[in-house]
Amino acid sequence: MSRPLAGPQSLLRTLNGRAILEALARSGPQTRAELMATTGLSRTAVTQVLRMLDSAGAVAAAGVDRDTRGPAAGRVGLHPRLGFAAAVHVDHHAAHVVLVDATGAVRAEQHAAFPGNGDRVAHIAALIDGCRRALHGPLHLAVVGVPGIVTADGGIRDDLGPDGGAFRAALADTLGCAVRVENDVNLAALAELTSGAGGKLASFALLHLDDGLGAGIVLDGILHRGFSGVAGEVAYLPQTPIPIGAPIVNDAVVGDLALGLGLDVDASLVDHLAAADRGDETALQLIAEIGRRIVLIAGSVGLVLDPEAFILGGDAVHPLLVDAIEHVAAEYAAQLPLRFLVSSFGPEAPLVGAVGEAASALRASLFTGILTPPAKSSR
Template structure:
């Protein structure tokens, strides 16, 4: 005769506590009956765990449910003073900071360009403090930060950009200034995670997000998981060889757009966005620029497709502009007999990296809170 499963009561309380905390983080305030339905726990178990969580300061009363029939039932929610996570998107020009709670709700945000010669760490910390002041939050209210940056991000949080590898110096300095753990992610990878968890990518087994901003990067999802590569280089597609472009030369970017503009008699100081708007109005020179940029993006997709064969390519950033999407689809059609390529438009536009950072920051905050709340303090030696 088999023995029933059993385990120490402390472990069961921890597992039950995590189930209730996750239900409250996922769905907001709930009654005991709703928590029973969400977790499969008995009323007695839910009541005991809620008492433990209330004593730990993890949950608090959140009004009553007057919508259902019968006596009004009290709701509970995650305690509002559990703190926040910081989600940060840094590009070459500015920083955007969002404070998010454990339920994923944005509580405050601040955005401003980097002043000339301004220290990036000090600027980000200033924006975090601005968000804290708007919430009247305590100095230690931010428990973790997720920061999306352009460039290659190594497994230890180091950044490799135009200035070379920093050995994790940026992450370490920011963690010290914020007095909390900091996780660094490539911004395009965060955009791909946003697409995977909340966009059209969620219905795909595999896809490559092609994000066009100051340059072109790819976020690669294989079998439902983000692929970063051994050293963080996966997705650095802007330097894939293309004839007749010299090896090592960027395929797109401000300098490339400027050169293309000179070749068709348009203002070399104009941005890609300017050319896109002009192309939408039928400007012939702008249309030639957009056609060339589209051709290069299609060839990048073809190269990635031959190696990884994703279900689709998701176009993000400036690549999601209707004029550029139309040009990409037209040029891809010319190669369809040799290599069919499917293109979709991102669900989130230019905010995708920040949305990905918000999602990851909220998840990291929940994990941190659950560990701190449910891990019993070590007993002091007598």
């Protein structure tokens, strides 16, 4: 016999419950009167839903409101032991871990370089365990941003080739929770879309520069990953006279340019930017060439996608590099106008994006579990 559809009262209670949970996640602890104003629900509805959420262990008392006139009113908030999600940013050198609760608040944070020949999974798990020692509550999920191409099933393709999802599976097994893997630049683009420089743009391309150059592409307000996750690998767009398939901008390219200019080949782009800041004319030449290459990449993307703007992220937010990019772009403005903005989060954008996605996924998971009644066992 099929299970009957939920009745109108059950559905209404679920919708009201989600409205209150979302309000508490968005604005923090509130009084009943504040919840009425936020959600538009009646006092009776708010009281009934809070009673249901309290019995489910989803909310708890959170002090009193002494700011408004009249008798002090009790505040209620999401229960502090509902649990957490991990947001992780992995680069070629280190892992940065943040634990967030359902409100999106950062509750713990750790950052450490990878050991010389250590296991990435074990290193990330150790950082997460270090964060959890000071907290009470389960870990429900993790969102991990990594360099490299990420396929729809969570597999990673990097310099060592495709891993077939081995990293995601190993981390999920070690942590004992669901793990979602994303390209780090795509997470940076999501950060700009939801709370940064791209918030008012229908379309943009984030050009994020660190060890290499990658793009996060947003079209009509939606992140475009591509069929196999390759969208945004702009560092390999052809540029004359560079051979096809050779990188246009990365650490090795910076070293090659430094060699040709008589600069330190082991210095990073950040080092050269610091030297240029001090007035080193040769370093300024290197920065100008990097800026020229980024503009040509933007021009190629612009001719295909025509985004409203390009957002410069990572090391590209340095004022000298921004100036170099805008100077070259002005030379091409008559043929192809390009608009450049600066990232709201700079090098931290991938982690900011991971935090936002982790908090959003945690809310969806928790709230669905809280509001979904257990199935009745048949006899």
